[in-house]
Amino acid sequence: MSAWKPFSQPSNDPIKSLVIIFVLWKFVLVLLAIASPVPGYDTSTLILIRGHDLNLSRRTFYSEFHTIRERLSLSLVRWDAIYFVKTAERGYVNEQEWAFSWVFTRLIAFFAFYLPSSKNALESYIWAGLLISLVSHLLSVLVLHRLFITVRKDTPNSKVAFVAAVLHIISPAGLFLSAPYGESLFSLFNFSGMLLYAKYQRAQQDRSSRHALKECYLVGSGCCFAMATSLRSNGLLSGLIFAYDVATLLPSLLGFRLDLIGFRRLLATVIAGLLTAIGFLGPQWLAYEEFCGVAMSNGHVRPWCTKLFPSIYSWVQVHYWDLGFLRYWTLSNVPLFLIAAPMLWLLVQSSFTALTDQLQAQILSTPSPSTSSPSRNSGVRQTTLRPGKETESDDIERGCLRRLALPQLVLALTTFTSFHVQIINRISSGYPLWYLAIAISLVKGTPLYVFGKAQSSASSWVVHWMISYAIIQGGLFASFLPPA
Structure with missing residues (x-):
């Protein structure tokens, strides 16, 4: 292996390079948070930290936040982070708080217990949440790097995998991946589940590996997806990967052509899918016991308790x-749809290229020496397909890419029609395929498609947009300003 050069050849030692890039990027975002004016537009965090002492003047109230630690605490506990931190401290009280991950708040409470105590009891919970997010983000970067190496059966110094991991560092989610939010931990578990699934698919190719090990990969994948789903309910979409596999095995099962190996594979797939569902149903069962169990016997019943599928998540959302x-489709929300448009396009475009095998064609392609300059007609660099017959490894790669595309595509469509659309810029951070599509375009010179037309420079523009949006949004977040 060539010598590692952090600036000219960073992929020669990708782990070390990714850690350095991660630290530098976080340093920029932390400086941005420290420099932001406190308490910002809204004083909710200030009141939460300092209490309701109305005898303090505004000047005294604000000037007490003079240390870097205090400014960071104030700047990073914004929006949903207020719910996560406060609920971790005193448990769930109000119904709407159950929309915020029970697992994440319990993790914050667990780690806060081991942190040094301070004069402000809440500060331990704030820093526990910050540390969980930072460590989880770094680990998810490394897992994503390994995921693409496994999917492509590539070398550890793969430039495509390295660039994709860097893109996850500079994700437009920005400070959301550093604040006490569940996005970083969700990414870690969602990527880990996909990595174990890719390892399972690669183990299928290895005839010498034991079947029990293969099925352990599959069940382990389901466990990771269950954890991801317990952090964010959209993690349930990763269960589509298992649904896809069950659909491919059903014809053999119904035709009584499924052998013992195939049956074990089907059983492991179903178990993995059920585990993913448990990650969604478990916290809701706790909420049901809290609001519907004793209350129903006393006659004080919340409306959602009597529904056929009593979901507190759905109730809080509505x-x-x-x-x-389509409830979010109002004229006043048009600016938010415009903010979300670039990411929605990336998610849909990369999903379709994977589902139609165009993404794999770009992976297998190499720049043609005769067409190294842009085409006169399209302005797009031409590529030629790598010579040789398609291998079993290529077929596994194609299958993995198709499966990774499904959760991402459904996420984009449901966000566009049913969610606060602007959150797509942060929740997309936990879905890997769009990072890969941009990385392939940057490394191999293949185009991205905008309104059906190939654009050779689109990938570089996307990177510029990601960096710009993360910085601008970070300043707004630290000042308690939308979008969030």
Whole structure:
């Protein structure tokens, strides 16, 4: 292997390079948070930290946040982070708080217990949440790098895998991946589940590996997806990977052509899917026991308790936040749809290229020496397909890419029709395929498609947009300003 040069050849030692890039990027975002004016637009965090002492003047109230630690605490506990931190400290009290991950708040409470105590009891919970997010983000970067190496059966110093991991570092999620939010931990578990699934697919290719080990990969993948789903309910979409596999095995099962190996594979797939579902149902069962168990016997029943599928998640979304199919489609929300448009396009475009095998064709392609300059007609660099017959490894790669595309595509469509659309810029951070599509375009010179037309420079523009959006949004977040 060539010598590692952090600036000219970073992929020669990708782990070390990724850690350095991660630290530098986080340093920039932390400086941005420290430099942002406190308490910002809203004083919710200030009141939460300092209490309701109205005898303090505004000047005294604000000037007490003079240390870097205090400014960071104030700048990074914004929006949903207020719910996560406060719920971790005192448990769930209000119904709408159950929309915020029970697992994540319990993790914050667990780690806060081991942190040094301070004069402000809440500060331990804040820093526990910050540390969980930072460590989880770094680990998810490394897992994503390994995921693409496994999917492509590539070398550890793969430039495509390295660039994709760097893109995850500079994700437009920005400070959301550093604040006490569940996005970083969700990414870690969602990527880990996909990595174990890719290892399972590669083990299928290895005739010498034991079947029990293969099925352990599959069940382990389901466990990771269960954890991801317990952090964010959209993690349930990763179960589509298992649904895809069950659909491919059903014809053999119904035709009584499924052998013992195939049956074990089907059983492991179903178990993995059920584990993913448990990650969604488990916290809701706790909420049901809290609000519907004793309450129903006393006659004080919340409306959602009597539904056929009593989901507190759905109830909170509809009742408190007025969400639902096309409910967010109002004239006042048009700017938010414009903010979300670039990411929605990336998710849909990369998903379709994977589902139609165009993404794999770009992976297998190499720049043609005769067409190294842009085409006169399209302005796009031409590529030629790598010579040789398609191997079993290529077929596994194609299958993995198709499966990774499904959760991402459904996420984009449901966000566009039913969610606060602007959150796509942060929740997309936990889905890997769009990083790969941009990385392939940057490394191999293949184009991205905008409104059906190939654009050779689109990938570089996307990177510029990611960096710009992360910085601008970071400043807004630290000042408690939308979008969030």
